[in-house]
Amino acid sequence: MSEFGSLESRVRRKALLDKVKSPEECVEFFKDGMDLGWSGFTPAGYPKAVPIALADHVEKNNLQGKMKFNLFIGASVGAETEDRWATLDMIDRRWPYQTGKNIAKGINEGRIRMGDKHLSLFAQDLGYGFYTPKIDIAIIEVSAITEDCGLVPTSSCGVIGEILMIADKVIIEVNTGQPSFEGMHDCLIPQTPPNRQPFLISSSNDRIGTSAFPCDPDKIIAVVESKHRDKGRAFADMDATSEAIAGHIMQFFGDEVKAGRLPENLLPLQSGVGSIANAVVGGLAQGPFKNLTVFTEVLQDTMLDLFDSGKLDAASACSLSLSEEPGFPRFFENWDKYADKIVLRPLSISNAPEPIRRLGCIAMNTPVEFDMYAHANSTLVGGTRMINGLGGSGDFLRNGYLKIMHSPSVRPTKTDPYGITCVVPKAPHIDHTEHDLDVVVTEQGLADLRGLAPKDRAQTIIDKCVHPEYKPIIQEYFDMAKKETLAKGIGHEPQLFDRCFKMQQNLAQNGTMRIKNWDINIDLCE
């Protein structure tokens, strides 16, 4: 028996104990070409035992490329599952977000057909049957199964509800290798229009659902015990750049409070992942704002610091994505301190426009790059190479009260410490448009774009955000583009389509975006 309770104690619907199987015994259920739905979200709460057993099976029997699946999961899952599956050529379609070197390689070499979508839309559309009319097998990690066959999630809710709506068969992984998360979730499977109900959330910790997702017991084909923990990432370190960005944002918040446009405890915070997000959370832990709340997608280790600072009253998210060390052990040891203040919600609600706009979230995310008109690229490096996916950035950036993107102004390449500018004349791929962003920030400064017309926006971004190494280059382009288009009466938002990507082309060919001039690209034409 586990120190956290036996399988028998976790499975309170006793008839299901007849369906207990080993992960290896589940392998036979899977056939090439099946549509699979997993629990899990940014790697928290995903099934591990069965996916690992399936990978072992494929590897041992040299079935690479002969057992390929379509994977529908709330977001990324641990590398020991999807990334290993990618190396074993076990993935055909993959929606809507992923992490891992090998899966990214498969996607960008054309072997894996990945698609991404705003996560709130992915969740509901999956339930509507837009991706596949049915899920052949669902694999759901749970803390417990209730007497009436309710599935109590673990560290995330993801798209469990929508998967269950369209799943033919369900395999349950009961995780007895960690405490039960029962009571932390607010489970609800939204109805399909025209019967969809209001989500009556008026503060971050309001609850509108129940503690488990109802599941038809006849669909359950196996119950598997698992002791695998989430392989969460340790958080990125802060650096001087991130701290400078966080400083600009703290200053901005203070100014907005003074102007009467933000209350003294701000509004519910949504924060992406990474070093800048961590620096912002760090800034808040040390800052003047109290009684903060969080309404976001993913809670990471730094949120524990913010709770410990006494300044955070409540947090809502789709997943508790702590690091394997030291995050989860710290959380489990101080359960009572954190658990009551956290609500884990289904993706279809954590990211729904309705509560985000009603609560008035402050949305903060890091793009790959943004351009001088504030179009942002969140997904495709160089305009074509997928990193992870869109995630929920668009859900929050479109619906927040304040919509902020932050990025270092430059990144190094192998040959040039200032080889890449993250503020470009024209983004080669666009996930968020100029109509979505209010504020962009780099370590150079913060540009408040609210109410600015495109050319005013461009000048403000150049003045405030562009690195000094790039300021004359981008200013020259902007001046040239204005001159050429305004003269022709086509200059609302000037661009020159024979030159707008010259910096990106130079990067691909010469390892830096610092171009010498804006002459039309004869060298690239030859």
Add this chain to the structure above:
Amino acid sequence: MSEFGSLESRVRRKALLDKVKSPEECVEFFKDGMDLGWSGFTPAGYPKAVPIALADHVEKNNLQGKMKFNLFIGASVGAETEDRWATLDMIDRRWPYQTGKNIAKGINEGRIRMGDKHLSLFAQDLGYGFYTPKIDIAIIEVSAITEDCGLVPTSSCGVIGEILMIADKVIIEVNTGQPSFEGMHDCLIPQTPPNRQPFLISSSNDRIGTSAFPCDPDKIIAVVESKHRDKGRAFADMDATSEAIAGHIMQFFGDEVKAGRLPENLLPLQSGVGSIANAVVGGLAQGPFKNLTVFTEVLQDTMLDLFDSGKLDAASACSLSLSEEPGFPRFFENWDKYADKIVLRPLSISNAPEPIRRLGCIAMNTPVEFDMYAHANSTLVGGTRMINGLGGSGDFLRNGYLKIMHSPSVRPTKTDPYGITCVVPKAPHIDHTEHDLDVVVTEQGLADLRGLAPKDRAQTIIDKCVHPEYKPIIQEYFDMAKKETLAKGIGHEPQLFDRCFKMQQNLAQNGTMRIKNWDINIDLCE
């Protein structure tokens, strides 16, 4: 006294009769540089008497360029106001949408600083003070003023509520030249977060507000009688192309009903403006679907036909934008037939993600162009020249149950009947991304993109939507882009940045997008 009731009968708050002025007497209130907020929406319900008097004043006294204003209005207003103001150099900033040759000229030549935003965001952000901390003078057209100083709108609600939140002074135009619209509106001024309330709309004709917008009587500086009617556009004729597109959409709706993904009476329809939208509404009037509902932004003449067909049960919109002839006379003569079935809402609610997503609207809009990955350009011809603005397309396309864009596959230029393809390799400006659209349609066919990865999406769009004159050209580009990027492991969404805009450049230089080859553009480099 007007045949529709006297000014005295319309102004039920009698103390305000002391503030009755002529439009000319109001001119003195206006100073150069002021921020003005008007009622009105796509030209319905906008003030006319005072703006016309101001224009006359400027023209008569040669004040062009010496009396410039910042205009914040829900959307476009009649040409006799904003477009004439543009010719008189009376506009500095203009948000968020406009119509008219002269205002467009001013914008694209850099004299008028226009900005656009998703209309639902514009509405709320105006009230939050993001565009200007205060409106110096509001000019609001009303049907009546109630005893408790409630403003009863005319043919649109627009952003009256948000303007009143931040207005210093208010001028009221009471329109006695047409019947009162009292009772048709559902007025509500949403609170600012964290106090914003749920919008408990569960069907198109649910009402959650009151019949008038409360106004502080002390802010009212003048009450002006007006008899000007809205200068609404007559609807565009249908043509074979529009009818073919409508046919594909009707077929698709039927298939979705059969597949169980749409109920038999469909879901609330949102439809843009123009000939394709009219053809779709025409198709519905003759089609098999009954008990339809509409939840949209603008109701136009064709909606009267749909009501007359007996197939439309209810319609919600921000404005009733009928034509001056024959739309409004037809509507006024048959008031009882239509009035009970129509709810006019504030823009902040007609376009709010919350009801749009809950009701599950079917969103249909026409872009300037879309590309092979389903990024769409709704605003800037050639990527830089503003037409009208973003409007509410993004509110509906991001939040609808089904997100559809429709366009002819080609448009003529002066020298080539197939000079412009509306399906391009890469859109030169993007307002809606690949993450927002489910379906794209041309007269060639309908591409259902749900669940497709980018390269599968591109092939489907090329196969189904591209005109035969352009199919080999775009296929060649796509094949070439795949080949070059996949080989380098950067081919999730292939593009070639040295060639992706060659068709657009050729159009600018040679009057057609039908290029002879995809060679890197030496001729354009010389």
